[in-house]
Amino acid sequence: MSGSLLEQTRSLHQEIEKVSSKSSSLYGEDYPSFEETVMKQHRIARMIKNAQESSKKLSSIYKDKDKIRKMELEMMSSENVFNVFYEKLVDIKNFHRITSEEEQKKMFTNLLNQKGYEKVKKEMEQKKEEEEEQKEVEQDLKVAKLFSGPETFGQFIDLYSFYNAFINLNLLKLEIQKIDNPIDISQRKRKTIQNNSIERGKEKEKEKEKEQQDEQQMMEKENENENKKENENEINMKKEKENENENENEIKEENNEDQVKNENDKEKEEDNKKEENKKEKTNNKKKNNDNKKPINQKANEMPSNKLLDYLSYLKIFQQFEGFQKRFQNKLYPKYLANLYNYLINFIERSRPLFNIAKLKQVIETEFNKDLTHHKFDDLFRDQEETILYQNPLYCKYCKKLFTNKNVFKHHAKGKRHLIGVKNWESYMHKEYESRKEILKLEYFIKKVCIVLAKTLQKSIENIQRKQTLTYYEITRELRNLKKIESKEYLLQLRNEKNEKNEKKEEFDDEDDEAIKNPKNVPLDYDNRPIQYWMYKLHGLSVTYKCEICGGASYRGRKAFQDHFQKWKHSYGMKCLGIPNTEHFHEITSIDEAKNLYEKLKNKINNQKFSPDENEEFEDSSGTILPKKTYELMKKQQLL
Known part of the structure; x- marks a missing residue:
């Protein structure tokens, strides 16, 4: 009412109390539909924001940087109380000048008649309630407009735009085959059987080649051992030239390794050429009778870009490890940023009471820990490199594979190895800095998808359900969605809620009435005595x-x-x-x-059964005796 700080503090405290009572009552209410629960959460979030704003104002008043509050308290406690009173009276008059004259007339004309005053007061309160309801309905309409049609008030996720953007990135393999004639199914089956037999033959040939390579490696190891013995004898004979001979041995060993590698590379190239020639022959035969690849592939393999539909995209979009060449694509970071922003915005719209700031802090701390522990190193390797990393004789810094442990230990002390370590560390540091944003976005999206796991599952089930619907059923669902977003529907919900509350109050009043039960008869389901x-x-x-x-x-x-x-x-x-x-x-x-x-x-x-009482024995003459008597007679040698 007035411009004094004390009156402002009182009104702010009153607002906070009202908000706390309303929010607690709203939070306790249960709503049957998902739309009403989302609107309820948005109302509570708005109330919390208003309470936070009023608490900020109160904190600034209590801090009293301008020392106006202190001045007012001194004025109230001073001797010039009447002057302060008249100043406040002037403020009240100014406030009443701002208000409408009709309301003042109604109030002052009915002041003498208490009943008339109460009627006017009730009318004023009803008007305020109606205005508040209209404001809430308008705000609920704004909430309804926040969600798109496929989202249905935050019940499902809408990723159609990101699905189209992902297909345009061309991250998956473009391997697709067409069906020319549906009648050629039997011919295709025969072809698949022939191809399987050819593949089995190839596998047998590869096994034979591996055995030959193992024999060659054994022969090479024997030659290396003989060379080592000769070198040791020479070292014992020539103690003066130990340092020079060690350097020469290192050079020889490295040259031997290079020679062995070159021979292995040549053999591999010849094998690859043979396999490529065989594949070309088989592919030329398959051109006339090609089949489409199935969508239900293995878990590790990704479907092709043209076969990827929206339903399979929802299952795959958070599995970033399977996407090939994603770091090289320039549009990929923008795609990730838009997807992450959408998911965060979806949580804010569908769950307004969820603490997103805390979630971001937790995810960021976990991401920094994983960076320090080098958990993202596997992303910078190919499939061949990951297999080589498992071998203990592989040097990741120099990218060399050794056949002997002693050679590997000797290599680790060399100058080339130390230079390779430095180069590898600088390279990895640069790669991490260049790809840090992409890795961070991928990590954040994975963690947010864990929070939205239930909604993702619901959206997948909803799409599977829609695929079975008819045209009539789809149009009916669209009409229902339009009704929900309309103002009339929201007003209808509000009226139904008010009617339910009135019925509950009437029922409670009926229950409060004393039920006559003089004979102490048990009560029925409606809390009435039975007949x-x-x-x-x-x-x-x-x-x-x-x-x-x-x-x-x-x-x-x-x-x-x-x-x-x-x-x-x-x-x-x-x-x-x-x-x-x-x-x-x-x-x-x-x-x-x-x-x-x-x-x-x-x-x-x-x-x-007790053995002492129930157990019986027979003597030589055939008489049956209990156990105790038999043992006593045996001790006395009477038997």
């Missing part, structure tokens, strides 16, 4: 108490018999250490149950 004839028919007038159930009472014979098999009675028997069998039915007292349990135990023990 007396039914009460007598079922024998509900008789009550049965059970000590084992904690002194619980049961009305009627049926309820009493049923309770022996329920959890409460079985739990009481378990606490007593007695099994809840049929022997203990109809027993309600604890002492009776314990006595019966002891009797049953004694009976079972008596029925057991």
Whole structure:
């Protein structure tokens, strides 16, 4: 009302209390549809923003950098109280000049008549509520416009634009085959059988070639060992020239390695040429009868660019390791940035109460840790290099494969190796800096997709469902979406909600009324006493108490018999250490149950076989004796 800081602090505190009470009541309400829950979350988020703004204002007032609050408090506590009062009165008059004259007349004319004043007050409150409802409806319309049609209020993800952008990047293999005639299925099957047999023959030839290569390597190792022995003898004879001979041996060993590699490379080139010639022959035969590749490929293999539909893209778009040559594409970083921004924006729209800032901080710390531990080194290698890295005799710095451990150890001490280490570190540092943004975006997208795992699964299921729909069903769904986005639908929802609240209040008022039940008859489902004839028919007038159930009472014979098999009675028997069998039915007292349990135990023990009493022996004359008498007579030598 007034321009004083004290009045402002009071009003701000009042607003915060109102927001907290409204937000807590809204948060506790359950809505049947997904659209209403999203709108509810947006309303709570708006309330929280307003509360944050008012709290910021309060903090600035309490800090009192201008010392205006201190001045006002001194004025209030000073002797010139009347001057302060008249100043405040002037502020109030100025405020009433701003307000409308009609409202003032209504208020002041009905001041004497208390009932009239209350009516005017109610009308004013109703107007305020209607205005607030209209504002909320307008804000709900804005929320509805935030989402596209396929998203349906944040229920599903819409990645159609990113799907088109991904296809234009041409990251996947362009391997596609066409079907010329659907009748040639039998011929294709024969061709596939022939191709499989050819491939098996190739595999056998490769195995034979590998065996030959292994034999050659064994021969080379023997020659190397002989050369080493000769070199050792020469070193012992010539101690003065040890340093020179060591350098010569290093050069010789490196030359031998180069020669062996050159021979292996030549053999590999010849093998590759043979395989290429065979492949050309088979491909020329396949040109007339080509088949399409299936979409359901292996997990490691990616589908081709033309076979990739939107549904398979949703399953693949977060698997970046399978995309070939993605670092070389200039449009790839832009694609990643747009995709990441969309996913974050989708979370903000569909989950306004979700703490995105905290999620970003956690992901960034995890990304920096993985960078320091070099967990992204595998991305800079080809498939051949990853296989070589597994070999312990492979030098990743010099990119050389050794056949002997001693040679590998000797190589690690050489100058060339140390220079290679420095060059490799500088190269990796440059590569990390150039590709850091792409790696970061990929890492962030993967982590955000973990948060959106359920929505992704729902969107995939929705697309599979839409593929089975008819044209009529699709048009009906589109009409329903348009209705949801309209203002009339939102007003209808609000009216239905108000009617439900009014009915609940009426029902609560009815429940509050005292229900007359003089005969203490049990209540029905509607909290009303049942009819007396039914009460007598079922024998509900008789009550049965059970000590084992904690002194619980049961009305009627049926309820009493049923309770022996329920959890409460079985739990009481378990606490007593007695099994809840049929022997203990109809027993309600604890002492009776314990006595019966002891009797049953004694009976079972008596029925057991005891060797001292039940075991019998036969002497030489054929008389049958118990065990005790037999042993006594045997000791006395009477037998």
